[in-house]
Amino acid sequence: MATQKSTNSTPKVLVVDDDADIVELLEYNLIKEGYVVKTASTGKKAIEIATTFIPDLILLDIMMPQLxxxxxxxxxxxxxxxxxxxxxxxxxxxxxxxxVAAFEVGADDYITKPIKPRALMSRINALFRREAQKAESSDQVEIQDLIINRKNYTVTQGGDKAIVLPKKEFELLFFLAQTPDKVFSRDELLQKIWGADIYVLERTVDVHIRKLREKLGDRYIKTLKGVGYMFSNEAD
Incomplete structure (x- = not known):
């Protein structure tokens, strides 16, 4: 059954694919697991539905016509x-x-077809379990001039500048900031942020670090060449 989020609401899933058979297969299995499901056959329709439905998860096909x-x-x-x-x-x-293109635009996972429903449901359930576990830990980190609040997924810089980050970028920043000056390898970050049950390229970490630096500046996250990344506790 679907893992309940910290709000005790049933997670909502939007399925987007132009293949009606795949949509039907995913919808059936998600409903069976206890999720609330809506579907779309085009990117344009997906954006329209997502705006009001506000899903917790979007399953999104890449190869669709038009958009x-x-x-x-x-x-x-x-x-x-x-x-x-x-x-x-x-x-x-x-x-x-x-x-790489998928993670560049903010993907949390990348799954190749043909889809194996049981394996996919296991990954989705694991994703929501991790979400529930994170909600039970400390909600806020204050370091340098950043306030990173995981309860509402907000980052405030310099006391008044609000920065909006996609979920995985936020989780990566929060994780590094929790243990400043400790170096983590790409593999460790993949395990901690994406999970052992999700396969993504090590380069994915580099993409997310680059995006964080573009939004926050270069002085927070440092690279140790050949080793990994760390959050610096010292302002430049």
């Missing part, structure tokens, strides 16, 4: 109301550049 999944994901990530929404890309494409 493909990558562009749809990019537009979804621009909606502040969806900053805490997980996006899992589903695709028949296995090229590395497609996976």
């Amino acid at each position: 493909d999944g990558i562009e749809t994901g990019r537009l979804l990530r621009q909606n502040v109301d969806l900053k805490n929404t997980y996006i899992l890309f589903l695709t028949a494409r296995s090229e590395e550049y497609s996976e």
